[in-house]
Amino acid sequence: MQQVILTLVFLFSSIVISNAQESEVKNSGTIKVLVVNALSDKGSVHFAFFDKENFRKQPLFSKTATIENGSSNVTFENVPFGEYAIICFHDENENDKLDFQVNGMPLESYGTSNNALSFGPPQFEDAKFIVGAEPLSLEIKF
Numbered sequence: 001m002q003q004v005i006l007t008l009v010f011l012f013s014s015i016v017i018s019n020a021q022e023s024e025v026k027n028s029g030t031i032k033v034l035v036v037n038a039l040s041d042k043g044s045v046h047f048a049f050f051d052k053e054n055f056r057k058q059p060l061f062s063k064t065a066t067i068e069n070g071s072s073n074v075t076f077e078n079v080p081f082g083e084y085a086i087i088c089f090h091d092e093n094e095n096d097k098l099d100f101q102v103n104g105m106p107l108e109s110y111g112t113s114n115n116a117l118s119f120g121p122p123q124f125e126d127a128k129f130i131v132g133a134e135p136l137s138l139e140i141k142f
Contacts, residue, residue, distance in 0.1 A: 055124040
């Protein structure tokens with residue numbers, strides 16, 4: 001009898017977990033990001049995915065990709081619907097950080113979603129995009 005009860009509990013738990021995972025996938029999207037104009041194939045491109053609350057702080061997701069013929073791309077899958085922004089940079093010296101001059105100007109190329117350019121650091125409102133049910137493709141230029 002105990003085995004039957006445990007089997008039923010396990011089966012019920014599996015169904016509940018499976019339904020929760022399906023619901024999560026249904027309410028998430030896919031974003032393909034392509035950098036098209038890296039100055040060289042040396043190093044890699046780091047991609048950081050932010051929401052408004054953590055913009056330029058701790059990314060929700062991050063990926064690193066190699067560069068071939070000046071292009072680099074990544075895909076973010078199962079991203080919950082919402083507003084986000086991406087910042088990426090060309091890590092030529094592969095030290096896993098964006099290097100800056102003494103005056104605060106970046107030494108390595110960087111870009112944001114929507115290719116928003118501004119004097120000073122990137123702003124979320126300029127770089128934001130919406131993740132929905134349709135797959136999204138973004139092209140970022142340095």
